[in-house]
Structures are given as structure tokens and as C-alpha cells.
Amino acid sequence: MKTTAPIIAVIGGSECSQADYAAAEAVGRLIAERGGIVICGGLFGVMEAACKGACEAGGLTIGILPGNHVEDANPYVKIPVATGMGIGRNIVIIRSAAAVIAVDGRYGTLSEIAYALHLNKPVFGLNSWNEVPGVVAVETPEEAVERVFAALNQ
Numbered sequence: 001m002k003t004t005a006p007i008i009a010v011i012g013g014s015e016c017s018q019a020d021y022a023a024a025e026a027v028g029r030l031i032a033e034r035g036g037i038v039i040c041g042g043l044f045g046v047m048e049a050a051c052k053g054a055c056e057a058g059g060l061t062i063g064i065l066p067g068n069h070v071e072d073a074n075p076y077v078k079i080p081v082a083t084g085m086g087i088g089r090n091i092v093i094i095r096s097a098a099a100v101i102a103v104d105g106r107y108g109t110l111s112e113i114a115y116a117l118h119l120n121k122p123v124f125g126l127n128s129w130n131e132v133p134g135v136v137a138v139e140t141p142e143e144a145v146e147r148v149f150a151a152l153n154q
């Protein structure tokens with residue numbers, strides 16, 4: 001079955017500030033409200049927040065997990081995928097997504113950004129690696145989601 005709903009990666013750290021958690025939650029909710037699917041690393045922090053927001057808005061969430069057990073997913077992942085790939089799962093997330101929103105994050109997030117840019121996928125940074133050439137800095141969750149959907153409709 002082919003889906004017409006865009007799959008949007010929300011990437012960021014497994015630990016984050018309350019402000020970044022709230023921003024990621026809003027991003028997930030806004031993606032779901034526009035009919036998009038959230039894909040992420042399936043764990044905690046930014047990933048959990050995005051999934052929580054999407055679930056509360058009735059959206060679909062996919063978690064691409066680093067380990068071998070689907071039970072490791074955060075409670076808001078509707079489709080957990082256990083890869084056993086560790087950080088190698090980052091390429092699976094990015095290959096599956098049409099566009100990327102980065103919220104905060106460290107080097108794992110940076111690797112996902114690099115994959116996305118290499119694959120010519122649009123990347124929007126919300127308090128993230130905005131100094132990286134190719135990352136479009138955004139100020140709010142609303143702007144991030146609006147810019148993603150605008151980029152996908154070009």
C-alpha cells in the first residue's frame with residue numbers, strides 16, 4: 001500500500017530542555033494536523049515529544065529504534081521498528097523521510113542532517129545546527145511545519 005501522506009522526520013536529542021520538548025511536541029502535533037506522518041528514532045526527549053504531539057492530534061508515528069526490542073520505543077510510537085543497528089539507524093530514518101525538522105540535538109542529530117543534505121532533502125533547524133550550510137533556520141514550530149509542507153508542495 002502506497003501512502004500519499006508525507007513522512008516527516010523529527011530529529012533531536014534523547015535529552016532536551018523543557019522548551020525544546022515543548023517545541024518538538026508542537027511540531028509533531030502540527031505535522032499530524034496537516035496529515036503528515038512523524039518518523040523519528042523512537043526513543044525519548046525530542047523523539048518522544050514529537051510522537052506525543054502527533055498522537056494527541058490523531059497522527060501516525062514511526063520509531064526507528066537503535067536496538068533489538070520494540071518494547072524500547074517511547075509510549076507514543078505507533079509503529080516501532082527494531083533495527084539492531086545502533087546509530088546506523090539514522091540513515092533509515094532519513095531515507096524514509098521526505099523532509100526533516102531538527103530540534104536541538106547533538107552529533108547524532110548532526111549525522112542525520114548530513115545524510116538529509118547529501119540526499120537533497122529539505123532540512124529545517126529549530127534551535128539546532130542552523131550554522132550548517134543547507135539547514136534553513138526557523139524560529140517557531142509553526143514556521144518549521146509550514147516551511148516543510150511548502151517545500152514538499154513545490
